[in-house]
Amino acid sequence: MTELNAAPRVLIRTEGALGRLTLNRPEAINALDVGMVRSIAEALESWRDDTDVQIVLIDGEGERGMCAGGDVRGLHAQIVAGRADETAEFFRAEYALNAMIAEYPKPLVTIADGITMGGGVGLSGHAAIRIVTERSKLAMPETRIGFTPDVGGTWLLGRAPGRFGEYFGLTGSTMNAADAVFLGFADHIVPSERLDALREALAYRADPTGPSEIVLLFDETPEPSALPASREWIDEAFSADSVAEIVARLRAHGAADADATADLLEGLAPTALAVTLDAVREARALPGLRAALEGEYRRVMWFVTQHPDLVEGIRAQLIDKDRNPRWDPATIDDLPADAGAGAREYVPEHPLF
Template sequence: MTDTITAPRVLMSKEGALGRLTLNRPEAINALDLGMIELLTQALTAWIDDTDVQIVLIDGAGERGMCAGGDVRALHGQIVSGQAERTAEFFRAEYALNALIAEYPKPVVAIADGITMGGGIGLAGHAAIRIVTERSKLAMPETRIGFTPDVGGTWLLGRAPGRLGEYFALTGSTMDGADAVLLGFADHFVPSERLDALREALAYRADPTGPSEIVLLFDETPDPSQLPASRTWIDEAFSAPTVVEIVERLRRQGTTDAAATADLLEELAPTALVVTLDAVREARGFPNLRAALEGEYRRVLWFVNEHPDLVEGIRAQLVDKDRDPKWQPPTLAELEPDAGAGARDYAPEHPLF
């Protein structure tokens, strides 16, 4: 029997031409801690010069998902116990890993099967070849805990069609596989029942066909995304210059979906919404992922060190689970003008890169 207490949280193996990295914390839907990030970084760094490894595959153990995100309960404990520098260390290591995956000199294939959110997007969303399945559920749900999208999520959201990036960033809504391909979070849809055959083909296919061509042999067309039918009201509302005006436009739409979205936004942390809208729009103008990560790093550490809503959001959702966060301020109307400026201009003690 496998001892789940001592089993490594990242499984590393070589299979033919494939270097495989499997997140192995299925009891927590493979939520990332610092040790896992360091193991992934070490393996990827070592395989750069390993001629036996021609393709890298990143996936997750278990049936529930690739990665539910970072271990935010642990981050909550660090912040409330006065160990914010440990939290900053975690984010620096995580963002460096995100950049390493994006810039890797060999093809990286990521399989975002099942739940892939937050930190999981940081692993899967920047790979060269990104695969989703009929079980995929992708999201950047940080505003739900009074926080802001990171791990390069703003880079991806800022490049989504129309104003879908603002919509998914602010609401934290979940994408299925077809949505993820439409938004640019994934490249290929492969049915979950074919994943084992795909892994074997990537590892042992003898001819010089590239990994993209191999994946295409397994790629299928998913049922169409329902998002295009909502583009008109989403684009009209989420192109507004401020969160307050987004909510006002949603109210004027007079439709059930728009009203429900306005209700949701009015329940979420006002500061997180303003910071997030600012971050996505700033990232849209950045030249590369690293610039977006630096913008996220400033905002994330501002929340860690300067604003109470992150700790309160994690408490309400994941620690006490009373689902009754006390945001500061509690409403959008009570925000100061340009409430995102402090996070945008924050100067962390240690640089990201």
């Protein structure tokens, strides 16, 4: 066994008053497996009443990204082997961790440097103090593989300004640092070259300065997000009642960006788009993160156990890499009325909480 393979996938240690959790799988952009999820949850639980730990920090090893998401190849292997119970076990552990992060009684800081997508947003997006950098690339790209945003992503998307939640949920588009702050996925932008100094300040700060005040010392105001310039056509199109009507409105608008968005949607999994549209709108009206996670859990387990598009999407994108998925149904026009109903109403065998 090499030293790399023997290294723990989550580095757990304390530095001064800081409890540090670093995802340590940089060769896979720190993609999460169930062991990593459990390690983080156990550490957070052990520090909950530890008076020596006053602040907790979660970040990722390497410069490529904090976390590229869950181990999608492993998910594919479980589903095709008929091990849906293992898949449900992973999602239950991951969503419980997302809720724990949101409800943690001590200041919890996350650094979403570089690629932070899917499950990475679940770790970073619900913390008390959420930091991004000029290298940050955030996204909920699940529709690209015939799936739907989870890990509390619908909760964040549902609270984005206007109809940006529907736009980013359906398209899976990437946010830069300024976009993430504008959309409510992050709070502060700190240049990557200052992260080490920030970590040291959090660990060895002089009381009574709080972590928010410390982060502000390193915060750097970037160029504003370009998203508001697109809000008019995004709000107009993505407020439509169905995916088909969204595409029709994009085509009717005539702007190049709107047309390109319609092209993108027409290449994605129609069912995933319908389920995601339904999920974001449901989450917008829910009272809290846990309720949104329960809605997501119903939908993801429906894809795992009842619908072929998730397995097909992973196959086409990551296994065979032919980039030619055969969706069911094949086109947006073939979607039935209320195409999100089956996933919305699905009752998993095991409850989430």
